[in-house]
Amino acid sequence: MENVACNLCGSGRHTPVYEMPDRRFFREEFFTVVECNQCGLGFVNPRPAAAEMQKYYPREYYQNPPTTSHHHYLKRRFTAQAAYLEELGHDGGRKKLLDVGCANGEFPRFMATRGWNVEGVEVSESSQRITDFRVYTEEFQNIPLNEPAYDAVTAWAVLEHVHDPMAYFRKASRLLKQGGLFVFLVPNFGSVASRHLFCEDIPRHLYFFTRETVRQYLEKTGFTLEKEDNGRKIYKLAPNNWLAFMVRTRLLGKKYSFGDVPLTSKEYRRVHHLQSGIAAALKYAAYSPASVMDRMLWPVIETAQILRKSYGVSTYVARRGLTKKH
Ligand SMILES: [Zn+2]
Structure with missing residues (x-):
């Protein structure tokens, strides 16, 4: 276990919000979610160090038997996800997408059928090997690319899992062309489900974001926030209890x-x-x-x-550049 300062503002001062165990695999192990006193970022602290995380992602975590309804559900989800990228248009030439946390590659594959050049990033060894497009198997910030080569970077329910979200925002900024889109879905720490109902998948979820903390991450890394969608079209977080x-x-x-x-x-x-x-x-x-x-x-x-923008998960669309500061 390790103690950490705030990933967004660096402050070491924070207040406990709630305590809960790993409900899925280790019900006897409790963790504390804290909120940064300075910026409001939510995070697990202390937390398992990166090297200790494998234990919390046992094989069962990845087991998800495909069923017919599952395929329909995925198609609906991918269509909703693709809609966020449509505004990039088709000005001749194929657009390039990097999907971070692509799992078995189903979303990039879906986008390939819509005319995109796709690549992925996936660190989990439990995922099936992907052979039909390029997949980087390092942590996103370590992949051997540093040029602005992509029109879009997506990260669906990824940033809450990583140990250093700031490094992910920075890397996305570095790899996107000017005007390119970074689209990501994260838990909404301003919601009752995320903040009060013990619905988060702890300690696999380590970070909890609000509109304001997302806006600050984006501002520090050269993005402009274009849109926040607060809904259940992609992933749900039911207000259990x-x-x-x-x-x-x-x-x-x-x-x-x-x-x-x-x-x-x-x-x-x-x-x-x-x-x-x-x-x-x-x-x-x-x-x-x-x-x-x-x-x-x-x-x-x-x-x-x-309707009140207080649902448990939010999707953000951010554009590279176009800010006064950068
Ligand atoms: Zn902070």
Whole structure:
């Protein structure tokens, strides 16, 4: 474990926001999420050092059996992701995309069918080997390129996983042509789900961003923020236990800590060795009726959050250059 200063402003002063364990793999290991007193960046501190992280990405983390509905879901997601790059247009010549954290390469492959020249970056050894386009296997900041050669760099749910987000912003800035786009999705630390409901995948998620901290990262690295989309088209972060949280904090004036959080239905099935199905759903409803009620409210709560730009994840579109300072 290591203690770190703020990655954005360098300050060593921060305040604890919440404590929670690694819910997926090591439920006995607790971590603290803090908020920088100076700039508001959220981060896990202390945290496992880079060399200790492998343990938290076991093989099961990458297992995601493909199903038909999964393919439909991916197509919808990729179409939503591609829409952010459309404004670059087609002025003859093929545009060049670098997808950071490309996993098995499905998004770049999708963009290739839309006429893009694609490359990827992926450090995970558990991903399948990609042979149809170039993939760099080092950490993004270490890949052997330093020239502005790309029209777009994308990073979908990547920056919250890395140990040095600033190095990623800098590298994206270096590799993009003037006017090129950096498009990325990150957790929204201004949301109830990210900040209060213990929904973050800790310690795989190490950083939590707000509109303001993203704006500062971009300003320091030569970008102009063009757009923030706060919604669930690409990835979702359901406001799990929103109802219980509101009742406990707003109505009863108490603190809502991890000990107050019921198991999710998936966790419940795992603990009780149940297959998913009606019987398991009924048992879970008896175990936590509030969760079932909460679940019914999600569509309403999520829609309200998206309208108020307080949903759990945000997609940002930033343009290289075009600022007064740079
Ligand atoms: Zn800071």
